[in-house]
Amino acid sequence: MKLAILSLFFLFNFNPCQKEYGTIELVISETSNDEGVIQLLIFNQEKGWPESLDDAWKIVTLQLKNGTAKQTIPNVPAGNYAITVFHDHDEDGKIRKNKIGYPIDPFGFSNNPSLLFGVPSFEKCNQKVTASKTTRFEIDLR
Template sequence: MSFIFTFLLNLLLVTGQVNSGEIHLTIEETEWNEGNLQILLFDQKDGFPEDPEKALKQFIIPVKNKRGYIIIKDLKPGNYAITVFHDEDLDGKIKKNGIGYPLDKFGFSNNPSLLFGAPSFEKSSFKVGEKPAKVLIKLR
């Protein structure tokens, strides 16, 4: 009986550790306090940076003091990338000009330089492990 109890306890401990990763995400450089920040979290390059159907998780958080903050919990260790935009008018869509460049403020994890379009998953990705990953995105 004690063997079964020990086995189940160890299984619970191991299972709890598998999804124990966290991301502490701070978003800065919003111009206004109005609206929300729309966030997509990806764990793969497929769909990155803007396909919500292929994102691992989606979040909507309010802007406070021209910034946003969220703790994303229960993540498996691995590589992740984040896309965010400031949805000032609360329509849920990023506005773009005639050639497809965003008019709403936006950003990516690692704040990569943008020369010819959106960055790759690899340029925006970061590791999540046992310690919380601290990510700062500055909107542009």
């Protein structure tokens, strides 16, 4: 009898397909003004990093208030995430670039890596989101 009860307990409480979820807390600062919006691409894989809209896990648009944009994203599957962000002054969804391809709009990456050698890798920008915890991403725009 005890074995049958134990078997039923494991059957109903163990689901190998069950995903564990955490929360992402976003804080974007160092904006020059509150005009426009902040555009973010959140990636859970290296593929498409840092610009592919099709490969991003989530696309987020944030409003600015007092030079800062904040948002909490619940129900994020546990894993590694990296974020690219820019201040979209004209709200067209596209980052403005100069003739040689360098961004004119203020931009940034999670973990605020050095940009001396070009676009930072997904590996340098990712943070681990763990189940039942909040992972804070603080990004300063440049």
